[in-house]
Amino acid sequence: MSARNNILAKLRKANAYPMDLPRTEEYYQEMSPSWDNEIERLKHWAKCMRAVKTEIFWVRENNWEETLIQVAQQKNLKNMLVSKNTEHGKRATTALQAASLEVRNFEQKIDDWKDEFFAEVDAGFTSSLCGIAHTGTIMLTSSVAEPRSQSLVPPVHFCLFDTRKMYDTFYAAMQGEKLAADMPTNVILISGPSKTADIQLTLAFGAHGPRDLVVLAVLPEHINPADLEVAA
Amino acid sequence: MNTQVVHFHPRPETFKQNSQAALADKPLRKSLRTAMDMLMTKRKMVLSDEQELQMLRTLCEHVRQHALSKLPDLLVQLEENLTKRGVRVHWAETVEEAQQIIYGIMETHNGKLMVKGKSMVSEEIELNHYLESKGIRAVESDLGEFIVQMAGEKPTHIVMPAIHKTKEQVSELFHNNLGTELTDDVDKLTGFARAALRDIYRTADIGLSGVNFAVAETGTLCLVENEGNGRLSTTVPPVHIAITGIEKVVANLTDVVPLYSQLPRTAIGQPITTYFNMITGPRRSEELDGPQEMHLVLLDNGRSQAYGEEQMRRTLQCIRCGACMNHCPVYTRIGGAAYGTTYPGPIGEIISPHLMGLEKTRDLPTACSMCGACVEVCPVKIPITEQMARLREEAQRSPNENVNYPIKGQGASHSFGESIAWRIFNGSFGHTKAYRALGWFSTTFRALTPPWQLGWTENHVPLKPAEKTLQQMLAERKQNKQ
Numbered sequence: 001m002s003a004r005n006n007i008l009a010k011l012r013k014a015n016a017y018p019m020d021l022p023r024t025e026e027y028y029q030e031m032s033p034s035w036d037n038e039i040e041r042l043k044h045w046a047k048c049m050r051a052v053k054t055e056i057f058w059v060r061e062n063n064w065e066e067t068l069i070q071v072a073q074q075k076n077l078k079n080m081l082v083s084k085n086t087e088h089g090k091r092a093t094t095a096l097q098a099a100s101l102e103v104r105n106f107e108q109k110i111d112d113w114k115d116e117f118f119a120e121v122d123a124g125f126t127s128s129l130c131g132i133a134h135t136g137t138i139m140l141t142s143s144v145a146e147p148r149s150q151s152l153v154p155p156v157h158f159c160l161f162d163t164r165k166m167y168d169t170f171y172a173a174m175q176g177e178k179l180a181a182d183m184p185t186n187v188i189l190i191s192g193p194s195k196t197a198d199i200q201l202t203l204a205f206g207a208h209g210p211r212d213l214v215v216l217a218v219l220p221e222h223i224n225p226a227d228l229e230v231a232a
Numbered sequence: 233m234n235t236q237v238v239h240f241h242p243r244p245e246t247f248k249q250n251s252q253a254a255l256a257d258k259p260l261r262k263s264l265r266t267a268m269d270m271l272m273t274k275r276k277m278v279l280s281d282e283q284e285l286q287m288l289r290t291l292c293e294h295v296r297q298h299a300l301s302k303l304p305d306l307l308v309q310l311e312e313n314l315t316k317r318g319v320r321v322h323w324a325e326t327v328e329e330a331q332q333i334i335y336g337i338m339e340t341h342n343g344k345l346m347v348k349g350k351s352m353v354s355e356e357i358e359l360n361h362y363l364e365s366k367g368i369r370a371v372e373s374d375l376g377e378f379i380v381q382m383a384g385e386k387p388t389h390i391v392m393p394a395i396h397k398t399k400e401q402v403s404e405l406f407h408n409n410l411g412t413e414l415t416d417d418v419d420k421l422t423g424f425a426r427a428a429l430r431d432i433y434r435t436a437d438i439g440l441s442g443v444n445f446a447v448a449e450t451g452t453l454c455l456v457e458n459e460g461n462g463r464l465s466t467t468v469p470p471v472h473i474a475i476t477g478i479e480k481v482v483a484n485l486t487d488v489v490p491l492y493s494q495l496p497r498t499a500i501g502q503p504i505t506t507y508f509n510m511i512t513g514p515r516r517s518e519e520l521d522g523p524q525e526m527h528l529v530l531l532d533n534g535r536s537q538a539y540g541e542e543q544m545r546r547t548l549q550c551i552r553c554g555a556c557m558n559h560c561p562v563y564t565r566i567g568g569a570a571y572g573t574t575y576p577g578p579i580g581e582i583i584s585p586h587l588m589g590l591e592k593t594r595d596l597p598t599a600c601s602m603c604g605a606c607v608e609v610c611p612v613k614i615p616i617t618e619q620m621a622r623l624r625e626e627a628q629r630s631p632n633e634n635v636n637y638p639i640k641g642q643g644a645s646h647s648f649g650e651s652i653a654w655r656i657f658n659g660s661f662g663h664t665k666a667y668r669a670l671g672w673f674s675t676t677f678r679a680l681t682p683p684w685q686l687g688w689t690e691n692h693v694p695l696k697p698a699e700k701t702l703q704q705m706l707a708e709r710k711q712n713k714q
Contacts, residue, residue: 003532004323007478010536011304016545019301022294024486031284052506110521111470118434135504147521152463171489180485183450185317185515185522186467189508194460196422197500198376198392200399201267204422207375208429209460209507 028171033134039227041133042163046217046228048136052192053205055214058225064216065095068125068158071214072101077122079104081154083145088160092125106147117149123156124149124210130165132173135191138215139173142186151188157210159190162218241386242572244584247595250570260396264567267395271558274501275609291490293613296549299482303539306448306481307530313451317513319526330531331362334440334473337527338368341471343437347429349455349462350374351442352390352552353475353531356574356587359440370440371432373461375425382409388568390575391499391554396567429461439469439523443476444551445491446528449484453528455509456495458502463509472514472523478530479539479548491551494611499553534586534640541637547582547619549612554579556606556616562599571596578606582619590627590641597623628654671701 001009035041046056057067072080079102083089093103104121126146128138138161142148151157167173170189174180179187194209205211219225242250254260279285299306311321324330330353338346346363348354348370360370360381372381376393380386382405387393394402399416406412412424433439441462445454453474455462466472482488496502515522538544557563557577568576573584573593581596597620606616628650629635631643660670674697681696688695700708 002323003325003329006325007323007530007532007536008304008307010532011307011478011539014536014540014545016301016303016539016542019294019298021483022291022298022487022490024291024295024490027287027291027490031287048503106520108520110468111524114434114468118430137504142519142522144518144520147519148463149467149521152460152467169489170492171486174486174489180450183452183485183510183512185511185513185519187510187512188463189510190506191504192506194458195506196375196459198374198379198394198459199402199418199421200263200397201270201392201395202399202418204419206426207422207459207461208373208426208433208464 024171028169032169032172034168035133039223041166041168042217042223042228045131045133045136045166048134049192049215051136052195053213054136054192055212057214057216058219058228059216060221061218064160064218065091067216068092069095069099069101071158072096072123073099075123075156075212077156078102079120079122080158081106081121081124081150083126083150085145086127088127089125089145106150110147110149117153121154123158124151124154125158126151126160128159128161128165129187130167130173130177131161131163132168132170132189133166134169137170137189137191139177140188140190141184142188143184148186148188151190152209155206155210156212156214157193158214158216160216160218163223164218164220242569244572244588244593244596247570247572247599250572251566251599254566254570259398260567261565263396263398264564267392268558268564271501275498275555275558276501278497278501278503288490288494289611289613292494292551292611293549295482295487295490296551296612297546299487300479300539300545300548302483303479303481306483307478309448310446310451310481313448314513314528317451319451319513319528322527322529323532324529325532327357327531327533330357330475330529330533331359333529334359334475335363335366335368337471337473338363338366338438341437343471344368345432345436346370346438346440347432347436347465347469348372348374348377349439349441349465350377350393350457351440351475352387352574353442353477354440355387356533357475357531359475371429371436373429373432373459373465374457375422375459375461378425378429379405382406386569386574388576389554389557390552390568396569430464433464433468436465436469438471438473439465439467440473440475441466443474443480443528444495445488446476446481447483447485447488448481450512452485452510452512454488454492455507455511456492456505457509458506460507463507466509466511467522470523471525471527472511473527473529474511475529475531478532478535479550491611495551495553498555498609498611534588537640538583538586543622544586544619544637544639546614547579547586549614550579550583551612552579553611555609555611559605559609561601561603561605571599578616578620579614582614582616582623585623585626585639585641590623590639590644592641594627594641594644597621597627668701668703671703675699675701675704 193213196207322333379394444456514526563577585593626639627645678697
């Protein structure tokens with residue numbers, strides 16, 4: 001018999017009694033956090049994100065490129081990895097080029113430009129699928145346009161996040177985005193830049209992945225950015 | 233860079249001697265005390281809502297028990313869904329089989345360098361050591377694992393492998409092995425490791441990772457981490473091998489939500505980890521990154537023995553958070569190395585006998601004061617002390633006794649004298665006349681109590697029977713009232 005059959009035979013021999021499904025939905029209906037309004041929820045999300053060194057900039061749909069350029073210049077970035085096949089990627093490209101920042105594209109398979117990618121790319125720019133307020137998280141999915149290493153290998157990760165796509169919890173996000181129905185090859189939840197506390201329990205950022213996480217949080221017109229910074 | 237694997241480390245057979253040595257190591261005890269106090273405080277802070285905590289523990293227990301109740305079916309479903317997505321699934325009954333499967337994949341790709349994300353199961357199968365014997369270099373990329381590998385040691389904690397090391401010790405290690413400057417600046421030390429390891433991710437032939445949760449419904453492998461080393465190890469090399477124990481499967485994607493909610497909070501008092509990575513297959517034809525080829529190795533190595541019976545099955549509920557260690561008065565004093573096993577502390581004491589047999593691990597379940605701290609903090613409510621008592625019983629049981637669910641190494645601690653002593657105890661306490669006779673004998677001849685009583689009097693005053701039995705005292709009390 002193969003190892004597979006042996007293992008399965010041993011497990012089946014135990015004749016474990018089947019149990020009911022766990023009541024996860026009931027738990028999250030009862031225990032999910034709630035906020036008085038959208039502003040309080042956003043403030044909570046930002047507080048959690050900033051607690052782990054995420055840089056958040058409140059921006060508008062029509063002018064986020066300005067902030068992208070400002071921050072990139074402050075960080076003395078020479079180039080940025082941007083998708084050329086997405087609407088936001090095209091807008092970022094135009095803005096970066098106007099500001100004389102080099103635009104790089106993920107044009108070939110990672111295997112063909114690994115050395116260059118690791119050595120030369122200063123920052124990666126991606127969009128996000130949604131946010132999770134409770135834990136201060138953004139969720140990204142891999143795609144042909146935005147491969148998973150675009151948010152991983154460069155030392156700085158810029159992420160464009162539409163704050164209208166905010167869920168209260170991971171459970172709500174999973175249900176709302178119907179993840180189980182069609183999982184992409186990679187879904188990543190991110191709460192801050194790479195970090196570690198492995199040396200004498202001392203927190204250090206930039207362990208292996210991005211040292212900086214910059215979120216351009218796009219606000220709808222009815223929310224004033226100033227309201228989000230009061231006691232945030 | 234010297235990242236050779238450890239060639240010598242304490243064994244569980246010498247647990248008592250290991251413990252004595254650890255107790256005499258003052259810097260180790262200080263490091264452990266400081267770290268465990270901090271972890272306990274942080275956990276308490278992020279789990280301060282008692283109602284939420286207890287409801288979440290109950291839900292997580294249910295999630296794990298539900299998955300275990302359907303384990304064989306879920307494993308088959310997981311295999312089907314992974315295969316559909318292009319992942320090759322391998323089954324290994326033993327450590328040797330798992331080693332050979334992984335080596336076979338390396339060989340097929342003519343691989344000489346492996347970069348490893350954190351994986352306790354790969355520690356369990358001594359993968360680094362095995363690959364080294366085949367001329368393959370395996371480099372740990374989790375910073376803590378990187379440090380202990382460089383030091384030629386085994387991880388001392390399942391979540392924080394290098395918790396016993398000071399920053400000065402790490403600096404010296406890096407200086408000697410990476411040629412970096414001596415510093416006590418943790419940011420700089422982290423930077424040195426980052427620089428060294430990014431070259432490894434870039435040039436590795438194979439990336440290996442563990443699995444925190446495997447989702448049968450979608451064929452998804454979930455990885456929980458802060459550093460990004462897991463993401464890099466599973467994304468950049470052309471081949472990704474994941475290895476996990478067969479018990480890590482859950483039924484549905486939604487099942488991972490409560491488990492993930494508890495894991496970082498219980499483990500290190502952190503509200504959430506930096507990354508939660510959900511991998512569903514290798515890169516698709518049109519995609520530009522991710523591994524071109526992906527494998528999953530499902531390891532049994534004694535887990536099916538634990539699965540065989542309801543009480544022991546609960547051991548497999550574990551989500552490897554390490555909270556039981558952080559709160560254990562024994563682990564806190566001796567650290568993980570003393571156990572000589574991959575999984576130390578309370579969870580190690582109950583899972584290692586299934587993985588390694590009671591012959592090697594018979595002393596581990598005795599390293600427990602039955603205080604129950606581990607049970608109180610366990611996020612999935614494993615009755616660890618009950619398991620511990622059961623394993624002690626199995627170690628004492630006669631090796632020749634026929635039982636329904638034999639444990640490997642049954643009777644490893646069996647002694648004829650102790651067996652007789654327990655029979656006398658059972659006979660005396662189970663029959664009124666015998667019990668009274670024993671009471672009379674003990675009180676009458678109490679002066680003859682020996683001053684030396686085996687191991688007990690090494691640290692305690694001798695036990696001496698009372699002057700009067702309980703019955704005598706009750707009778708006197710009754711008489712005085714009349």
